[in-house]
Amino acid sequence: KNEVEQSPQNLTAQEGEFITINCSYSVGISALHWLQQHPGGGIVSLFMLSSGKKKHGRLIATINIQEKHSSLHITASHPRDSAVYICAFQSGGGADGLTFGKGTHLIIQP
Amino acid sequence: EAGVVQSPRYKIIEKKQPVAFWCNPISGHNTLYWYRQNLGQGPELLIRYENEEAVDDSQLPKDRFSAERLKGVDSTLKIQPAELGDSAVYLCASSPGYRDTQYFGPGTRLTVL
Numbered sequence: 001k002n003e004v005e006q007s008p009q010n011l012t013a014q015e016g017e018f019i020t021i022n023c024s025y026s027v028g029i030s031a032l033h034w035l036q037q038h039p040g041g042g043i044v045s046l047f048m049l050s051s052g053k054k055k056h057g058r059l060i061a062t063i064n065i066q067e068k069h070s071s072l073h074i075t076a077s078h079p080r081d082s083a084v085y086i087c088a089f090q091s092g093g094g095a096d097g098l099t100f101g102k103g104t105h106l107i108i109q110p
Numbered sequence: 111e112a113g114v115v116q117s118p119r120y121k122i123i124e125k126k127q128p129v130a131f132w133c134n135p136i137s138g139h140n141t142l143y144w145y146r147q148n149l150g151q152g153p154e155l156l157i158r159y160e161n162e163e164a165v166d167d168s169q170l171p172k173d174r175f176s177a178e179r180l181k182g183v184d185s186t187l188k189i190q191p192a193e194l195g196d197s198a199v200y201l202c203a204s205s206p207g208y209r210d211t212q213y214f215g216p217g218t219r220l221t222v223l
Binding site: 033041042043045098099103 | 158
């Protein structure tokens with residue numbers, strides 16, 4: 001069983017739409033990360049959060065520790081937002097590498 | 111500021127051959143990670159270094175994989191001998207400390223024929 005579940009796996013939307021990607025995890029964590037990966041490109045860290053909400057430009061990330069759930073929102077989506085968005089957590093235990101979800105493949109059509 | 115540098119970007123080898131990947135982290139970053147990403151999957155941690163010490167290598171297949179970070183700066187990941195199932199993207203990441211934001215390199219795409 002994957003400790004990190006993302007939904008949806010694939011999402012196609014029109015430019016300007018409000019996008020939500022969800023992430024659920026099953027263990028205690030010290031931090032949750034949202035990352036972006038473009039085709040053929042490297043991984044870029046978007047957010048690292050352990051509580052509440054963070055905002056950067058058109059991106060918003062929220063986390064509910066009690067419900068073990070996080071969401072990534074994109075407002076006024078644009079074709080350049082097309083990428084794979086990956087949720088990952090750092091456990092509260094000794095292994096501090098990230099445990100990754102499988103990613104959500106987002107396509108924004110003009 | 112330069113990001114995480116990895117080389118080579120692409121490598122094609124035949125099975126049973128050895129291969130090595132190199133990573134130079136962001137200057138001043140004490141923590142270095144090696145991840146493997148299979149097609150359509152999220153990355154999986156292979157090994158984490160704190161300076162020159164490997165502090166988590168539980169997922170590293172030690173029969174054929176080895177890694178080193180001799181001076182606590184750049185690092186090398188080696189596979190010997192390579193198998194078909196080793197085809198993947200090998201990612202290096204670094205962070206100032208072990209609970210800080212991680213910065214990823216572009217990865218090395220390995221194809222084993």
